[in-house]
Amino acid sequence: MELLILSIFTFFFLSRAELPGTWDLLVPNAGISSMHTAVTRFNTVVLLDRTNTGPSRKMLRKGHCRLDPHDAVLKRDCYAHSVLFDLQTNQIRPLMILTDTWCSSGQFLHDGTLLQTGGDLDGFKKIRKFDPCDINGSCDWVELDDVELSEGRWYASNQILPDGSVIIIGGRGANTVEYYPPRNGAVLFPFLADVEDKQMDNLYPYVHLLPNSKLFVFANNKAVLFDHETNKVVKGFPPLDGGPRNYPSAGSSVMLALEGDYSTAVIVICGGAQYGAFIERSTDTPAHGSCGRIVATSPDPIWEMEDMPFGRIMGDMVMLPTGDALVINGAQAGTQGFEMASNPCLYPLLYRPGQPVGLRFMTLNPGTVPRLYHSTANLLPDGRVLVAGSNPHFFYKFEAEFPTELRIEAFSPEYLSPDRANLRPVIEEIPDTVRFGEAFDVFVSVTLPVVGLIEVNFASAPFATHSFSQGQRLVKLTITPSVPDSGNRYKIGCNAPPNGAVAPPGYYMVFAVNQGVPSVARWVHLVA
Template structure:
């Protein structure tokens, strides 16, 4: 082979490598940021300090994360280890990737939670000694914050329930194993109230657990369980209407589908609420494990429409126990899960390692894009949370009753981040951003985004993620005027805060600058 031929071959190889690398970037990329967190994350939530609360159950025996010199947890009610010097909760700090152990006393297995208006994480229920517990975690940037277990508890035991913060600042806690009621925390004199939907949907394998609860912009709740749903007035504790049954399989735990309310937009006066439900498991996959194929469908419903009905779509792959994350670009990331089986010990089959991007504003049939896959399976008891730098934090996966670090689908202690395609070169960033937003009030932000034609300011909540559902998740596209050049590649953007607490309940949110589809680091803002 002559020199000319070798040069042609060399350029061909370079071209192939460059094409392959570009393809990976276009599909996002993964990074393992912690090789051993010491605990397997069952629940996760991002605080307004940017660090992440990780939680597992307590009655599993020792974890691999020590509580610290001379610190132990003594709990005579623990089923596995009454004197335990290891942690079952931790605080993870992105960037430094540091892990700090936290002390949680009662069992948080399959519990629920949400941040309140002041950024405190309120955590409710669990199993055994934790079933009626209320716990608080007040975030901090240093090493002083830890879990506090309250003396008062829930009015009814809640295991596999869902929480949603309300416009009045309280949280509704919906359902749970053996429960057909809702209650409020703090109760403020309110009791427990029957929710007919939960009795109607309680089939032989209890497919109504971890119900999907979304606060609609009309101040009412959309609640979905199994395959049915209703509109619920939390102020009068009455069902306003029932919706058609979604076609296909059961969608809630243990059948493990997921749901989001698609982003609300100021351009539609925040009245454009649509619910998306994706995945699930064949009925009986939990009672008779055998790797039955998971659901491959998504359903989309406009709950405030005059005559709402389900519009069905087909995902690129079957998926059960996946997570759905609203991204700053107003798209939905469907990540984690398996192609068969159901949630529960050892029930996962054929892990799905490739996330899918759902583009809600594309035409039907052109909404799904398959992204880069991870080498690590993430099935039962895994989590996915949006970080303020735009990455998605992925942790957990334990399909065993106890920590099992060998064999098929071992307990996963590694933490990864997934960087979506919008985190490429030339990202925008804030030169100036507000620290707080008052309902309906105008504000301005300065965004550095050289050459940008379109700049969005999108507001994302920080949900409590567990069991394939991000409790309290919402994203708003704020009103913005045309960017005004401010020199040095920066633009001033005039905007307006959300209009009401039904659109955005009071609390801390991540405000993301998005320039021509590229996403910058968020600024934390307090709304209310």
């Protein structure tokens, strides 16, 4: 019997060690626990938390303090609640945020500025901007005084539109939409009221801009097609089986890569809590692992169902440069909310959309740091995925079963393994700016001779919070086969995305992908 137990124990750990992917600790102490995370075109990362959590572990610059007589913890707060993280040096610089950003929303504008909207208390109607810079610059948060949101936005979702404006959808008690720059105030969106329930499962709705310029908006277990030009719902979709998926039921969603003639958009929604877990404050109710997949552009769409290997709440779905999606972070029981989850799900999953049902999910090498409520995941320009945050407590709490997490990690998918290094392309030349529909050339070098096509893919830099990356998209360009240029250098003819519905204007990480192995991205500005 002892020999049998030892054999099982040895097999488990050997199997675990052989799973694909690797983990790296980037920063042992970022100073704050990031509730909201965004990667900038300067290869820096904006990390952002609430302002009313009390002391963080990062001081503001000497002489810089936030004065707030209404703060329940610190009237004079000299601690940072936002920082700028440099990916090359791992350096951290504190940023000054004045108003409460708890459960707010965000989106990069067409000029690369990060727009940040709403929050709680004094941040309820606030609009903020962050014009990014490198780590040695002086960029910082700017809170707009001349304009505010028409309605308070707490738990809302943002999406950049084809013309570069941003729609802001929903929020607690806000069954409306509005726009930035402002456009005639808040507009009633009855769909959000129709799907509201005792759990408030209409919060942080999943919003995807389809290539036909309409918005796929999902809340609770239902979705509609919304025309942002007329502010009208033009179509309803069948309900998704498995119960509510949005906050606080804590599923996640992605739109799969747009490619070909860009006429087809596929939405995937995975995971969630059992209905009632939030109301009953049940921490041990098992999460479900069901996923729905729907062709949102189909005239007669239906949900195709499948199951993940693990039940999961609060998982983050990240589109990788290859077109696969990574599911990472979260728990296997409970629900979203303070101290309301248990049994961390340490195993990332690779979702391979080209495989048949039942073969799409691959289990990857588990991490060791639980990432629960208020954790984030973002694609990095080098192809890794940055993982930050996790604070399942109302304040910072470092002595707990699941403590406030200040560590920043990076997960490397299997395509970055050493045995594939010879396949990894290097982008040698690419334009800094391209226009919609423009033909342009990309020059890459590869150690081994090229076999097949080298893809050139545009990946957005989304605003990640609460298990959903607002504005996330991947666009595979139409290309010509690579042509030898000189030595191990190749020329690839590309056509930029045709319009802002396929890829809204802004800065994109552009990856060359050779046999499933992505290059380090180059930032390219896509303009009208």
